[in-house]
Amino acid sequence: MKEGNQGEAVYKADRVKQEVLEKLKVLGARIVNDLKKERWPSVELPQRTTKNIVYDDSLRQYVLGSKRAVRTLSNIRHVRPFAQMVWLMKFAKQLIESGKTSTLRDAYYVALGENVDFEDQDESDDIILELESVLGNPREDFNVFPEERASIYGDLVIEYTILGFRGNRIDLSTHPDGYAIGPALTTAEFVRCGAEMVFVIEKGAVFSRFVEERADKKFKALLIHTAGQSPRNCRKLIRRIKEELNLPIYVFTDADPYGVHIASVLIHGSALSAHIKQINVPDAIWAGVYATDITKYKLPAMRFTEMDEKRLSELLEDPRYQTDPWKREVKYFEKLKRKAELEAFSKYGLEFIVKDFLPERLAELQKR
Amino acid sequence: MKEGNQGEAVYKADRVKQEVLEKLKVLGARIVNDLKKERWPSVELPQRTTKNIVYDDSLRQYVLGSKRAVRTLSNIRHVRPFAQMVWLMKFAKQLIESGKTSTLRDAYYVALGENVDFEDQDESDDIILELESVLGNPREDFNVFPEERASIYGDLVIEYTILGFRGNRIDLSTHPDGYAIGPALTTAEFVRCGAEMVFVIEKGAVFSRFVEERADKKFKALLIHTAGQSPRNCRKLIRRIKEELNLPIYVFTDADPYGVHIASVLIHGSALSAHIKQINVPDAIWAGVYATDITKYKLPAMRFTEMDEKRLSELLEDPRYQTDPWKREVKYFEKLKRKAELEAFSKYGLEFIVKDFLPERLAELQKR
Numbered sequence: 001m002k003e004g005n006q007g008e009a010v011y012k013a014d015r016v017k018q019e020v021l022e023k024l025k026v027l028g029a030r031i032v033n034d035l036k037k038e039r040w041p042s043v044e045l046p047q048r049t050t051k052n053i054v055y056d057d058s059l060r061q062y063v064l065g066s067k068r069a070v071r072t073l074s075n076i077r078h079v080r081p082f083a084q085m086v087w088l089m090k091f092a093k094q095l096i097e098s099g100k101t102s103t104l105r106d107a108y109y110v111a112l113g114e115n116v117d118f119e120d121q122d123e124s125d126d127i128i129l130e131l132e133s134v135l136g137n138p139r140e141d142f143n144v145f146p147e148e149r150a151s152i153y154g155d156l157v158i159e160y161t162i163l164g165f166r167g168n169r170i171d172l173s174t175h176p177d178g179y180a181i182g183p184a185l186t187t188a189e190f191v192r193c194g195a196e197m198v199f200v201i202e203k204g205a206v207f208s209r210f211v212e213e214r215a216d217k218k219f220k221a222l223l224i225h226t227a228g229q230s231p232r233n234c235r236k237l238i239r240r241i242k243e244e245l246n247l248p249i250y251v252f253t254d255a256d257p258y259g260v261h262i263a264s265v266l267i268h269g270s271a272l273s274a275h276i277k278q279i280n281v282p283d284a285i286w287a288g289v290y291a292t293d294i295t296k297y298k299l300p301a302m303r304f305t306e307m308d309e310k311r312l313s314e315l316l317e318d319p320r321y322q323t324d325p326w327k328r329e330v331k332y333f334e335k336l337k338r339k340a341e342l343e344a345f346s347k348y349g350l351e352f353i354v355k356d357f358l359p360e361r362l363a364e365l366q367k368r
Numbered sequence: 369m370k371e372g373n374q375g376e377a378v379y380k381a382d383r384v385k386q387e388v389l390e391k392l393k394v395l396g397a398r399i400v401n402d403l404k405k406e407r408w409p410s411v412e413l414p415q416r417t418t419k420n421i422v423y424d425d426s427l428r429q430y431v432l433g434s435k436r437a438v439r440t441l442s443n444i445r446h447v448r449p450f451a452q453m454v455w456l457m458k459f460a461k462q463l464i465e466s467g468k469t470s471t472l473r474d475a476y477y478v479a480l481g482e483n484v485d486f487e488d489q490d491e492s493d494d495i496i497l498e499l500e501s502v503l504g505n506p507r508e509d510f511n512v513f514p515e516e517r518a519s520i521y522g523d524l525v526i527e528y529t530i531l532g533f534r535g536n537r538i539d540l541s542t543h544p545d546g547y548a549i550g551p552a553l554t555t556a557e558f559v560r561c562g563a564e565m566v567f568v569i570e571k572g573a574v575f576s577r578f579v580e581e582r583a584d585k586k587f588k589a590l591l592i593h594t595a596g597q598s599p600r601n602c603r604k605l606i607r608r609i610k611e612e613l614n615l616p617i618y619v620f621t622d623a624d625p626y627g628v629h630i631a632s633v634l635i636h637g638s639a640l641s642a643h644i645k646q647i648n649v650p651d652a653i654w655a656g657v658y659a660t661d662i663t664k665y666k667l668p669a670m671r672f673t674e675m676d677e678k679r680l681s682e683l684l685e686d687p688r689y690q691t692d693p694w695k696r697e698v699k700y701f702e703k704l705k706r707k708a709e710l711e712a713f714s715k716y717g718l719e720f721i722v723k724d725f726l727p728e729r730l731a732e733l734q735k736r
Contacts, residue, residue, distance in 0.1 A: 103573040113715030177550030205471040347481030
């Protein structure tokens with residue numbers, strides 16, 4: 001949490017960007033130096049294949065293994081991606097230095113405008129993933145943000161670090177529909193927090209329900225709405241809340257294979273992001289809705305679709321689901337072949353989920 | 369705009385809810401009265417079929433025509449939907465009286481819990497549409513809100529009217545990532561506005577770009593992000609901004625058939641909502657990206673997919689697209705068979721869309 005007065009603030013977000021800038025300069029200087037000495041410039045990349053993903057016990061997330069590839073200008077097939085990455089390094093440097101932000105899509109179009117050849121956005125997205133893996137930083141650290149917006153509400157005062165708003169503070173309990181989590185909120189410092197836990201919620205309607213039933217007050221909770229799969233900058237923000245404010249994080253998703261996956265990606269990390277460390281939240285707790293809750297609470301449930309069956313069969317084979325509660329619930333889904341939504345608790349009235357289900361579930365989880 | 373002190377505030381949102389409550393009571397009393405006099409209770413419904421949709425010149429939107437159907441308990445096939453609607457009327461009354469909000473999905477589950485038989489959510493959604501058409505009010509007026517969240521940013525101070533926040537004020541220029549437009553913002557009063565126009569934007573990334581390039585300051589503009597097709601409560605909010613603050617509204621969408629449709633639904637209303645008056649914004653101006661802009665600005669463009677072709681052929685036959693700029697642009701799309709995104713302007717650098725395109729487009733539109 002931030003301390004001290006605003007005038008001399010050195011923000012954590014600034015430090016991270018300075019580090020990235022340093023890494024970019026070192027990489028660039030090495031390329032220039034190689035060229036001057038008439039050596040072929042090269043860059044080392046971790047291999048981003050599923051075969052090179054291992055679980056790191058100390059980080060408690062999946063990370064890339066030790067397999068690395070060398071990309072060198074001496075190989076004609078490497079010239080194109082090498083040049084693309086050098087351009088991207090320049091673009092990243094410009095973004096950080098100007099304080100501007102961008103998206104994956106913007107980056108693609110800027111490249112087109114500067115006559116850097118990308119077949120399509122997939123190709124530029126891929127080079128951005130590569131630069132992440134070379135730097136070891138998520139793209140948000142060089143100001144490339146997702147388009148999706150999660151939102152947040154609760155007793156937390158933040159201070160902005162972005163241009164034009166630097167030093168301004170805002171109390172996140174003043175707008176009950178929630179504050180969008182974009183570049184400004186992602187890079188903000190935490191100034192003061194009255195909350196004692198965090199509820200992460202997949203669905204917008206349930207987020208609104210929690211606000212309306214004053215779950216924020218009753219449980220002293222920050223409420224975060226991920227709008228489905230949580231965007232990476234939202235995962236990072238939740239991790240910062242865990243690390244800097246030391247609050248327990250409870251994750252609520254629909255009781256279906258996709259909901260399980262949403263909770264798991266937040267907690268264990270995604271295979272797609274294994275090249276980036278520390279955007280998952282290993283201490284977060286999946287709090288439901290469990291498959292077993294469908295039976296326990298007699299929730300209205302729907303039959304699995306083919307897509308649900310397919311997703312479930314993937315979960316059954318995934319190493320992330322071999323311990324409880326994951327294993328137990330995935331097995332139960334296999335038996336039940338039915339799913340239920342978070343809103344299904346409304347069967348017992350609109351108040352039930354906050355008044356009855358929440359305290360019961362928290363008591364169960366805190367007993368463990 | 370709201371005037372006067374907070375203590376005695378009678379909010380517009382309260383008045384609307386009182387009106388709906390009155391209508392519900394009149395409907396209910398008529399049913400009870402019929403039963404007492406041993407007559408079959410009945411209710412009149414406008415026919416919600418495409419054949420009964422006409423353009424209303426004074427309202428400047430599509431509305432339902434004069435064809436009506438009578439639903440009566442004397443017809444055995446009407447008993448089920450009649451009973452469902454009576455239950456919904458009770459639920460709507462409870463929502464208004466308690467100040468609670470709900471979603472279409474919540475309403476379905478609450479019905480299940482109270483043993484009101486709905487086959488699935490489609491059936492309960494349909495009864496909610498019917499109640500809207502009987503009352504002549506959108507469901508937001510009886511506290512049923514969409515799950516989707518648009519967001520807003522700019523120089524506007526609002527005052528909440530919902531429980532727990534009544535009388536609180538908030539300045540919508542303090543959080544640059546935007547404020548979610550949920551139940552609280554939808555029903556808020558406008559207290560003070562320094563903006564002189566509104567930019568409605570389909571894409572989150574472009575909304576962020578507008579904030580970052582300070583389009584809100586340069587053009588004294590409120591920025592609204594619809595996240596694709598604008599949810600109905602967002603359309604209603606934009607209409608209120610037009611009516612109560614008298615600001616011109618400019619709408620920016622991708623240059624593709626779906627973008628045209630998004631702009632058109634906001635301006636002309638949707639066939640699906642023809643039974644509800646005044647949630648469209650007839651004075652809003654579609655400001656691009658036009659098909660002709662793809663050529664004019666040499667924007668990177670992609671070939672139409674089959675879905676684009678199909679949507680375009682629907683637009684070509686739709687009566688809403690028979691005047692310019694709609695007709696001109698739809699015809700140009702037919703010729704070009706290519707599409708471009710709002711972000712494509714980044715080809716000319718991240719600043720271009722606000723620094724160059726926006727003033728050019730506004731000058732063109734204001735010349736007319």
